[in-house]
Amino acid sequence: MTLIKFKLNGIDCEIESDPSLRLLDVLRNHFKLTGPKEGCGEGECGACAVLLDGKIVNSCITPLANVHMKEVTTIEGYRETNKYQVLKEAMEFENGFQCGICTPGMMIAAESLLSKNPHPTEEEVRIGISGNLCRCTGYNMIVKAVLRASKKGEGIW
Amino acid sequence: MKDISTSIPKMDADDKISGRALYVDDYPFDDLYHAKTLRSTKAKAKIKNIHIPELPDDYFVVDKFDVPHSNVVKMIFEDWPVFANDIVNYIGEPILLICGRDKTIIDSILNQIIVEYEDLEPTFHYVKSVIHKGFVKGDLNQAFQEAIHLIEYTYETGYQEQAYIEPQGFVAYLEDENKVTLIGSMQCPYYVKNAVIDTLGCKEDEVRVIQPAVGGAFGGKEEFPSVMACQLAVAVKKIKHPIKMIYEREEDMLVTTKRHPSKIILKASIDMLNHITGIKAHVSLDSGAYIGLSGVVLSRAMIAVTDAYTINHLDVTGDVYETNTVPNGAFRGFGAPQMIFAIEMFMNHIAKKLKVNPLQFRLEHLAHQGDLTSTSGVFRDPIIMKPMIEKAMEISGYQEKYQKNEQNNNFKGIGMSWFLHGCGFTGSGESKHIHAKVKLRKDEHDHIYLLVAAVDMGQGAKTSLSKIVAQTLELPMSDVSFDYPDTDFITDSGPTVASRTTMIVGGLLARAAQQMKDTWKPHEEMVVTMNYEQPDYIVWDEDTLRGDAYPAYSWGVNIVEVEVSPITYQVTIKNIWSVYDIGKAIDEKMALGQADGGISQGVAYGYLEVMEHKQGKIRQKNMTDYIIPTSVDMANTKTVIMDNPYALGPYGAKGIGELTLVGGAPAVALAIEQAIKREVHQIPATPEYIMELMNHDID
Numbered sequence: 130m131t132l133i134k135f136k137l138n139g140i141d142c143e144i145e146s147d148p149s150l151r152l153l154d155v156l157r158n159h160f161k162l163t164g165p166k167e168g169c170g171e172g173e174c175g176a177c178a179v180l181l182d183g184k185i186v187n188s189c190i191t192p193l194a195n196v197h198m199k200e201v202t203t204i205e206g207y208r209e210t211n212k213y214q215v216l217k218e219a220m221e222f223e224n225g226f227q228c229g230i231c232t233p234g235m236m237i238a239a240e241s242l243l244s245k246n247p248h249p250t251e252e253e254v255r256i257g258i259s260g261n262l263c264r265c266t267g268y269n270m271i272v273k274a275v276l277r278a279s280k281k282g283e284g285i286w
Numbered sequence: 287m288k289d290i291s292t293s294i295p296k297m298d299a300d301d302k303i304s305g306r307a308l309y310v311d312d313y314p315f316d317d318l319y320h321a322k323t324l325r326s327t328k329a330k331a332k333i334k335n336i337h338i339p340e341l342p343d344d345y346f347v348v349d350k351f352d353v354p355h356s357n358v359v360k361m362i363f364e365d366w367p368v369f370a371n372d373i374v375n376y377i378g379e380p381i382l383l384i385c386g387r388d389k390t391i392i393d394s395i396l397n398q399i400i401v402e403y404e405d406l407e408p409t410f411h412y413v414k415s416v417i418h419k420g421f422v423k424g425d426l427n428q429a430f431q432e433a434i435h436l437i438e439y440t441y442e443t444g445y446q447e448q449a450y451i452e453p454q455g456f457v458a459y460l461e462d463e464n465k466v467t468l469i470g471s472m473q474c475p476y477y478v479k480n481a482v483i484d485t486l487g488c489k490e491d492e493v494r495v496i497q498p499a500v501g502g503a504f505g506g507k508e509e510f511p512s513v514m515a516c517q518l519a520v521a522v523k524k525i526k527h528p529i530k531m532i533y534e535r536e537e538d539m540l541v542t543t544k545r546h547p548s549k550i551i552l553k554a555s556i557d558m559l560n561h562i563t564g565i566k567a568h569v570s571l572d573s574g575a576y577i578g579l580s581g582v583v584l585s586r587a588m589i590a591v592t593d594a595y596t597i598n599h600l601d602v603t604g605d606v607y608e609t610n611t612v613p614n615g616a617f618r619g620f621g622a623p624q625m626i627f628a629i630e631m632f633m634n635h636i637a638k639k640l641k642v643n644p645l646q647f648r649l650e651h652l653a654h655q656g657d658l659t660s661t662s663g664v665f666r667d668p669i670i671m672k673p674m675i676e677k678a679m680e681i682s683g684y685q686e687k688y689q690k691n692e693q694n695n696n697f698k699g700i701g702m703s704w705f706l707h708g709c710g711f712t713g714s715g716e717s718k719h720i721h722a723k724v725k726l727r728k729d730e731h732d733h734i735y736l737l738v739a740a741v742d743m744g745q746g747a748k749t750s751l752s753k754i755v756a757q758t759l760e761l762p763m764s765d766v767s768f769d770y771p772d773t774d775f776i777t778d779s780g781p782t783v784a785s786r787t788t789m790i791v792g793g794l795l796a797r798a799a800q801q802m803k804d805t806w807k808p809h810e811e812m813v814v815t816m817n818y819e820q821p822d823y824i825v826w827d828e829d830t831l832r833g834d835a836y837p838a839y840s841w842g843v844n845i846v847e848v849e850v851s852p853i854t855y856q857v858t859i860k861n862i863w864s865v866y867d868i869g870k871a872i873d874e875k876m877a878l879g880q881a882d883g884g885i886s887q888g889v890a891y892g893y894l895e896v897m898e899h900k901q902g903k904i905r906q907k908n909m910t911d912y913i914i915p916t917s918v919d920m921a922n923t924k925t926v927i928m929d930n931p932y933a934l935g936p937y938g939a940k941g942i943g944e945l946t947l948v949g950g951a952p953a954v955a956l957a958i959e960q961a962i963k964r965e966v967h968q969i970p971a972t973p974e975y976i977m978e979l980m981n982h983d984i985d
Contacts, residue, residue, distance in 0.1 A: 163312035164305025166501070168451040169535040173909035176451055204305035221299040224875045227883065228744030229302030230309060230452040230501030255917040262909065264449050264502050265744045267886030268917040270879060 135196040138162075138206025148194035152186075153177045155193050156203060164204035164233040168262070175261030178234035179203045185241035185260070204233035207240060215282035216240065216274070225274035227265030235261050239275045247286035248279055290757050290937045291927075293875035296749045297768070298499075298742065307499040310455045310471050311532050318457070321348075321385045321521055321531040322392045324399055325541065326374035329410075329610040329902030331403035333372055333381070339398040345386035348521040355487025359516050360480055361509045366576040366613065368485055368516045373406065375575035376610050377902045378541040380513075385521050385529055408610035408902055412549060412570045417581045417606035419588060421831035423662050424599035426555075429564030433555030437636050441552070441628035442968040443951075445897035446545035446887075447906070448617055449914045452501020454510060454542060455532030458518040466519045467494040472511035473503045474781035475739050475771045481512035482519045493519070495773045500743040504887070505616035507743070508783050509579055510542050536907045543615030544897065546571040546583055550628040552591075555599075560640050562651060564599030567591045569625065573606045574613035580606040583614075585712050587621030589835045590948075592660040593629045594671060594704040595651040600660060611902050616783065618884070622707060622948045623891060627969060630703045630952030635965060645688075648704065649675075663834030666823075670930050671704060671841055674865040677926055678702065678843040682863040687847065691960050697850045701956025703949035704843055708836030709941030710786040713828055716837075717820035722780040724794040726755065726802055728812040734759065734802075736768040738779035740791050745943055746876040747787050753872060754792045754936045758799035777815065785941025788872055789838065789932070794818060796936035821934065838932050840940045841867040844949040846889060847921075848957040855973035855980065857893045857958055859921040866945060867930045870938035874927065881925040881946045888950020890915050892969045893958065 131148045134141070137160060144159065156162045156179070165188050168176035172190035179188045180202040181195070207213050216239055219225070226232040235258060242249060242257030249257060254275045255268070263271065279286070301307040338347055350357050350369040359366045370381045381401065384392045430436065456470035466486065472478055475495040482493045495515075500507065514531060522529050533542075549570040555563045569587050573580035588604045633651070637644035653659075655669050679685055679702075687700045710716055725737035736755060742748040752766045759766075779791045798816040805812070826833040847861040862885055871877035894913055897906045906912035931938025955966045964979040 161314070163308070166309065166452065167311070167534075168453070168501075169909040171535070171908055171910060174451055208304045217299075217303045220303050221295050224293075224296065224879045226296075226299070226302050227746070227879060228450070228452070228502040229298065229307050229499060230450075232302050233305035236303065236305075259916045259918045262451060262914060262916065264451055264504070264887070264914060265883045266879060267882035267884075267915070267923065268920045269882050269923055270875075272917060 133193055133197050135198065136200040138202055146193060148192060150193045151189055152191040152193055152196060153188040156188060162203050162205050166230055166233065168230065175234045175238060176231050178237040178261065180237055180241060183244055185238055204236055207236065212240060212282065212285055215285065216278040219274040219278035219281060223270045223274040223277060225266065225271040231261055231263045235263065235271060239278065242275070243279060243286040251276060290753065291871040291874045293873050294753065294763060296746055297752060298748055309452055309499045309501050310457060310469055313457060313469060313498065315457065315528055319385050319387055319525065319527050319529045320389050320392060321383045321518060321529050322396060323383055324381045324396055326370060326377055326379040326381060328374055328403050328405065329377050329408035330406040331374055332406060333370065333374060333401060334404050335402040337400040339395060341395065342391065345384065345391065345395060346525050347382055348385060348524055349382035352520050352524050353485060354523065356484050359513050360484040361477065361512060362579050362582055363577040366513065366578055368520065376612050378612055379575065380517065383517055383521055385525055410609050410611065410902060412572065412607045414608045415605040416573065416577055416608045417584060419584060419831065420603040421661055422601050423658065423660060424564070426564045426566060426599040426601040429555045429599040433563065434558050435556040436553060437556060437639055438551065438553040439632055439635055439967065441550045441631055443548045443624045443627060444970055445547050446617060446891050446895055447539060447897050447912055448504040448506030449912065450502030450504060450506055453533045453535055453538040454507065454514060456514050456518050457528065457530045458522040459528035460522055460526055461494065464492050465494060466492065466522055467496065468515050468519065469496045469498055470511055470515060471500050471507055472497060473507045473741050473743060473783060475741070475773050476778045477509065477781055478512050478515045479773050482515050485516040486519055486523065497741055497770045500741060503743040504618045505620065505783065506542060508616035508781065510615065535909060539907050539912060540904050541612055543613055545617040546573065546580065546614040548587065548624040550625060552628060552632045554636055556640065560642050560647065562597055562636070565591065565597050567602045569604035571606050572609050572611070572614060574609060574611045576613045577606060578613050579615050582712060583621040585831065587625045589660055589708065589712065590622045590625040591629060593626055594653055594706045594841065596653045596657040597651065602660070611899055612904060618887065619944045619948045620784065622944065623888065623951060626705045626948045627951045627955065631955060631966065634956060659835065661835045662832050667838060667932060668930060669841065670867055670928060674841065674843050674867060674928055675704065677928065678845050678863055678865040681924055681926065682845045684845055695963065697852050697961050699957035699959065699961030700845065700847045701953045701960065702843065702845045703953040703956065705949040706839045706841050707785060707941060707945040707948055709789050709838045709840055710836060711784050712835055713826045716790060716818055720780040722790055722794060722818040723777045724779045724791060724798055724816050725777045726795065726798040726814045728802060730809050730811050732765065732808060734761065734766045736795065737776040738791055738795065739771045739776055740779055740787050741771060741782040743782065745880060746873065747782065750788055750872045750876060751792055751795055754796050755799045758796050759803050785944045788939050789935045789941050790818065792872065792936040792939060793934060837934065838940050840942060840945040842945050842949050844885060844953040846953040846957045848954060848961055850958060850961040850976065855976040859889060859919065862889065862921050862923045864923065864925045866925065866927050868927060868942040868945065869932040869935050869940035870929055871927050872937065872939050877927055877942055878925050880942050882923050884946025885923060885950050886915055886920050888947040889954045892951030892954040893971050894919065896970055896972060
């Protein structure tokens with residue numbers, strides 16, 4: 130057991146726990162944050178993606194120890210931001226989601242991309258979200274949504 | 287009134303984008319037990335003994351001896367055990383569950399169980415036919431006797447995994463001593479409910495099935511959820527404690543149903559005008575260890591034999607072969623993708639053999655309104671394939687690109703597929719087996735509730751069905767609610783399969799809404815129900831497979847442009863164009879979403895997605911080795927929807943879901959064929975297969 134301290138969705142947290150636990154399990158079971166989903170459990174599909182100090186990581190292959198003294202943002206935290214609102218409106222407008230299971234992870238991937246590159250080209254968007262699998266949409270509407278958000282949210286990223 | 291196709295925001299946008307939507311794994315429960323499955327490690331063997339270690343307190347074994355009534359999962363063909371009987375028939379067959387509070391303790395118990403087997407000889411090939419079907423049209427013998435040429439080809443297709451991103455799962459609990467409630471990821475709440483009633487041998491009101499948000503299904507959650515639900519229902523009855531069973535990806539990939547591998551032999555008779563007079567066809571499907579839905583999948587494959595063409599003389603047979611592999615089942619397209627691949631390649635291969643222009647050759651065989659279908663039914667409604675094909679060629683620059691690629695060895699190719707998809711259940715499925723019923727309720731505040739079993743698994747059924755009702759009643763969307771199905775409150779409008787939801791369920795809801803409007807009593811509670819009735823003119827003989835196999839058909843054209851690396855033979859998809867006749871889009875953007883997702887799966891089936899087994903063991907067990915397209919693999923799509931309203935569909939709508947998948951594989955295979963100047967006879971056309979083809983000289 131180790132004391133892990135980190136900031137979760139803007140709030141300081143401490144958890145006395147096995148540091149090798151998967152971050153995904155800690156988020157879902159301990160903190161009851163069910164936005165991150167388990168799609169594959171091996172870092173391939175991105176449904177469990179969260180931001181770790183602003184960069185995307187797959188929480189299913191991130192040990193809890195890795196977040197010590199860092200900042201974790203899940204969709205539950207991200208959805209309280211203005212950036213989320215812009216991205217959400219774009220996703221809604223373009224129908225960038227269908228079954229929705231990949232969507233929280235996709236939003237995190239889009240945020241991670243736009244925060245680094247506020248004006249991506251289509252190709253850059255495709256590469257930026259390529260770590261997140263979606264089986265429903267064929268991706269085009271998601272790509273369009275990210276491009277739309279980048280335009281509509283001029284200046285906020 | 288607004289054109290219904292004008293897009294509106296989807297009703298579940300807020301919930302799903304924000305991560306608030308609850309999937310089965312997200313439901314909050316205190317003190318859940320978990321269940322994990324002990325599975326066969328043998329492709330075929332007799333179970334001689336099972337040694338179970340002493341169990342800690344509050345850990346339980348659940349197996350066939352706990353099944354109160356029937357150890358068979360009730361689905362179309364009832365041969366699939368809830369728990370293995372004395373003989374296991376595939377690697378991964380469930381033998382028993384271990385249930386308890388802690389997953390690691392469950393794992394440790396599973397690891398200690400020793401199963402003694404006596405090996406039996408497994409089968410992995412097309413040898414043991416368990417279902418045989420056939421139908422004829424015209425007089426094929428005469429056509430073959432009078433033929434100038436007889437041309438035969440064989441086509442093979444592999445497995446395809448649905449690869450929904452949310453693995454399968456259920457939670458079960460007892461509401462009271464007798465009542466089992468199941469929450470699970472599924473397409474067909476009543477399939478699950480009826481299967482559980484049969485397994486438990488209980489009364490209808492003793493099983494309740496609740497659908498949460500479903501994270502993708504694509505047919506994979508048509509019949510398989512009944513297997514899990516029956517097991518968990520037996521467990522919860524025994525243990526009397528809430529239990530959750532969610533598969534991890536590896537288990538899901540190894541044991542859930544997949545698209546049937548197939549082998550299709552086509553032989554055509556050609557007359558002196560280079561016209562096909564007849565086709566003899568045989569379809570082999572690998573059902574895996576249990577039949578399940580395979581017979582119905584076979585029917586759809588066989589009936590699709592002439593695709594979008596009219597051929598006067600046919601002799602079509604098919605067999606479902608049992609093998610000692612994981613059972614195969616429903617997957618978007620349901621037998622049609624295999625056959626449409628085969629026939630589209632065949633048409634092109636015949637044209638090449640006859641040295642005639644493939645486009646011209648195919649156009650000369652195109653089906654027209656009034657023609658007889660493969661099963662001697664009638665194409666009653668207008669067919670607009672000619673203008674659709676012209677549109678697709680225009681937006682893609684097909685002719686010019688095709689000519690250029692033909693003349694160059696530039697490893698570039700463009701391929702075009704034409705296809706149709708029968709909407710709704712095959713044959714008398716709707717009228718004899720499903721008996722769909724919908725219910726609309728209005729409360730005293732004039733708020734409308736849709737009480738149907740249609741599952742929104744991403745396709746947008748929530749929004750599209752609500753939109754049909756709102757538009758008919760001339761009410762704003764905010765006056766209409768459609769909660770996820772809960773069998774305690776809804777009627778059985780049938781399973782969410784077979785491209786039937788918009789056309790059949792939507793059609794019934796439109797009629798119910800119209801009746802409510804006609805008899806509208808403000809500020810009073812009203813309930814309107816509506817039952818499915820087959821139009822009189824639809825006649826189908828299930829024994830001879832003769833008549834109208836479907837009430838209506840949707841049609842499509844796909845064009846795919848590829849580049850093949852001359853060094854690695856890696857295929858890159860450059861562009862995709864599609865034109866569809868779905869009658870009328872209930873919501874244009876949602877229809878385009880279906881189009882994008884469908885073609886992505888269809889094209890990937892043709893060149894990318896590889897699944898194989900070795901001696902009955904599936905070799906791809908996760909998303910790392912079963913490759914589905916990423917955003918980088920998928921190309922831009924351009925899709926045009928052409929209106930051709932169907933009189934009996936709501937606002938003219940026909941089916942859409944499966945149509946958008948079935949043409950993908952032949953379009954990409956034809957494009958690859960042109961790029962490498964070799965004939966493709968099997969999918970997926972992987973770099974390995976292409977290399978094999980390249981090592982052979984051109985015929």
